[in-house]
Amino acid sequence: MVQRRADRLHGVLVVDKPTGVSSQDTVTRVRLALGVRSAGHTGTLDPLATGVLPICLGQATKIAQWLAADDKRYTCTATLGLTSTTLDSEGQVTRRATVDHVDPAALEAALAGLRGEHAQVPPLHSAIWIDGERSHKLARDGVAVTPAARPVRVDELTVTRLAPPEVDLAIACGKGTYVRALVRDLGDALGTGAVLTALRRTASGRFTIDRAVPMAAINWRTIAPHVIPTRVALGLPEVVVDAAGVADVYNGHELRVARYVDGFTDGDRFQLVTADGDTVAVCERRDGRMFMHRVLVYEALDDRGRVPQSPRLKQPGHEPGPD
Numbered sequence: 001m002v003q004r005r006a007d008r009l010h011g012v013l014v015v016d017k018p019t020g021v022s023s024q025d026t027v028t029r030v031r032l033a034l035g036v037r038s039a040g041h042t043g044t045l046d047p048l049a050t051g052v053l054p055i056c057l058g059q060a061t062k063i064a065q066w067l068a069a070d071d072k073r074y075t076c077t078a079t080l081g082l083t084s085t086t087l088d089s090e091g092q093v094t095r096r097a098t099v100d101h102v103d104p105a106a107l108e109a110a111l112a113g114l115r116g117e118h119a120q121v122p123p124l125h126s127a128i129w130i131d132g133e134r135s136h137k138l139a140r141d142g143v144a145v146t147p148a149a150r151p152v153r154v155d156e157l158t159v160t161r162l163a164p165p166e167v168d169l170a171i172a173c174g175k176g177t178y179v180r181a182l183v184r185d186l187g188d189a190l191g192t193g194a195v196l197t198a199l200r201r202t203a204s205g206r207f208t209i210d211r212a213v214p215m216a217a218i219n220w221r222t223i224a225p226h227v228i229p230t231r232v233a234l235g236l237p238e239v240v241v242d243a244a245g246v247a248d249v250y251n252g253h254e255l256r257v258a259r260y261v262d263g264f265t266d267g268d269r270f271q272l273v274t275a276d277g278d279t280v281a282v283c284e285r286r287d288g289r290m291f292m293h294r295v296l297v298y299e300a301l302d303d304r305g306r307v308p309q310s311p312r313l314k315q316p317g318h319e320p321g322p323d
Helices: 023-034 058-067 104-112 135-140 179-190 230-234 243-250 254-261
Strands: 011-019 039-042 051-056 071-080 083-084 093-096 116-120 150-163 167-174 194-204 238-240 269-273 279-286 289-295
Touching: 011 023, 011 058, 011 230, 023 039, 023 051, 023 167, 039 058, 039 230, 039 243, 058 230, 058 279, 058 289, 071 179, 083 179, 104 150, 104 179, 167 179, 179 194, 230 269, 243 254, 243 269, 243 279, 243 289, 254 269, 254 279, 254 289
Parallel strands: 051 194, 083 194, 238 269
Antiparallel strands: 011 051, 039 051, 071 167, 071 194, 083 093, 116 150, 150 167, 269 279, 279 289
16 A cells, blocks of 8 residues: 555645635645645634635644634725625625715724724624534524624734725734624724625734645645644744653653753743654643643654653662673
8 A cells, every 4th residue: 555645744834725615625625635634724714715724734733722822914805885694795785885974084083993902792603602503503593692792902903905885904913803893893883884805814823925835736746845844833942852752751751851841930831842853742831840731743653653662760779780
């Protein structure tokens, strides 16, 4: 049997997601194109949206939780004078209004109230959980629910083009901010309504659009140089461990790995990496001790594919003599 060519790919691939497909469908396409067993994205993009979608491959799927928490950047187009069931152009239009009174001053006054930290009501058609169900499923089933408002942070919200009824915006925001909801709230502030008609994510944490690979260009022959190593994707301080140290991590020898917290203070997170640059554990110092959040186990750990065993400790009184 021919070995799957990309099974040894471990890291993050930044994909330029095309419009019209879901984030999960994009992951599936990447997994099949590369022949990898495991892959997962770090934050959902709506089917309408394009742009940066970091996809973790192989053992890097274990670090997705830290990458998803990163800040985001977007550019978008909003159409004023409309409201819809999904808050974007793909939903059913529920209201139309004139936009004659919208000028740069009125627009800036409306945007000012949406910057900084504030409470935002997520879209009903979204992936958030409500009573054990996805919100978008409840919406499709006709269940009348209202998602609870939650705190969001908007660091930048500026106009790059105003050509009523369209307005283009540049956005920098924290995790969990819905651009569709921002556009809805902008329309409410103007009294015209507004829907999202185009959205592009230009950055997700350290992953930017200039590193993104178009779907059409993804194949196992040429993809390796585009995969960002796990240690680089994490961006945490690194502690290099030798082969014996790797074995101690894999076998959970807490006392033997305790020395790696030296130089860190409680609450510091760091990563243990091999001499070859592979991340083997994401760690944190807690109460002066080592806590391992995640352990990453790679192929061919020993000549039989098993976890390597730690070397035996020398017993006092049994050291070899000088002869």
